[in-house]
Amino acid sequence: MKLERLLAIVVLLINRGRLQAKDLADRFEVSIRTIYRDIDTLGQAGIPVVTYQGASGGIGLAEGYRLDRNLLTDKDLASIVTALRSISTSHTNAARELLVEKLSSIVPEAKNEDFQASTHRFIVDYSTWTHxxxxxxxxxxxxxxxxxxxxxxxxxxxxxxxxxxxxxxxxxxxxxxxxxxxxxxxxxxxxxxxxxxxxxxxxxxxxxxxxxxxxxxxxxxxxxxWSRPDNQISMTLKFHVRARHLAEEWFGIENVLPDGNGYYISQVAFPEDNWLYGFILGFGADVEVLEPLHIRDNVCQMAEQIVQKYKTATQT
Structure with missing residues (x-):
């Protein structure tokens, strides 16, 4: 565990530039004293850790320091290839495809079969169904x-x-x-x-x-x-049992609770815009807005307009 923490500290310092000891301690759930011991260990291992004093001080690395690529394990490379392939399902890119080939070529031939199998353990498909x-x-x-x-x-x-x-x-x-x-x-x-x-x-x-x-x-x-409190409005929605699974997909199982009368209640918050009303109407008769009243009234008016439109079309 300590070795993993030491490597993670080095990677963070390379990517972030300079960090406070307290931030590192909080991230790894250890004491500040432990972090300073880790810094001493890294210094003894030849990694150029620099401690800066003052209000804007912290812990960093000597400018230009980089990790040797040999520190990447086959498992690390497989994770990178899997991520790159997942992105490519929605956004193809020649340079990205070439990078996948480069990373695959680093793996020794004797391990290639296992490596390819590990990159296909799961697939994240971001592609759309149409256009x-x-x-x-x-x-x-x-x-x-x-x-x-x-x-x-x-x-x-x-x-x-x-x-x-x-x-x-x-x-x-x-x-x-x-x-x-x-x-x-x-x-x-x-x-x-x-x-x-x-x-x-x-x-x-x-x-x-x-x-x-x-x-x-x-x-x-x-x-x-998007999630600023002043940009959202809290709502209470009541769902029919037919729409329970859809509500759970959107809001989480823990936020879709039975009301004791055969229905399910969710407390949610979204920005109030046209998307919100379209989202609510998309549940059809399987959802009812309990609060706030003005959204309930607006949904009711929209539903009445839809009914009137279809009645008019039928009559003509």
Missing amino acids: PEALQQKLNVIDQGIDQFQCIRFAYCNAEGAQSYRTVDPHTLVLKKHVWYLYAFCHERNEFRMFKLVRMKDVTLAAQHFERKSIDLQDRPWQQD
């Missing part, structure tokens, strides 16, 4: 923009159906619940925004280039913005 060509075309253009620090332009239709034209600095592609998003700095809004790829049309590279802004992607800034 993969159109999505791939957008991904390729965005990839090129990110690689070359080149702005992209596109027409965008938001959740309310309003269309606008955007020029953005593409920073990161995000795959969330089988849906691709672009996290980019929007010139028109002068801030970072999340754009859903299926709502983007006529995606092209712009002539101007941009300088990538410093953002901490490990904190997933798009998630923080």
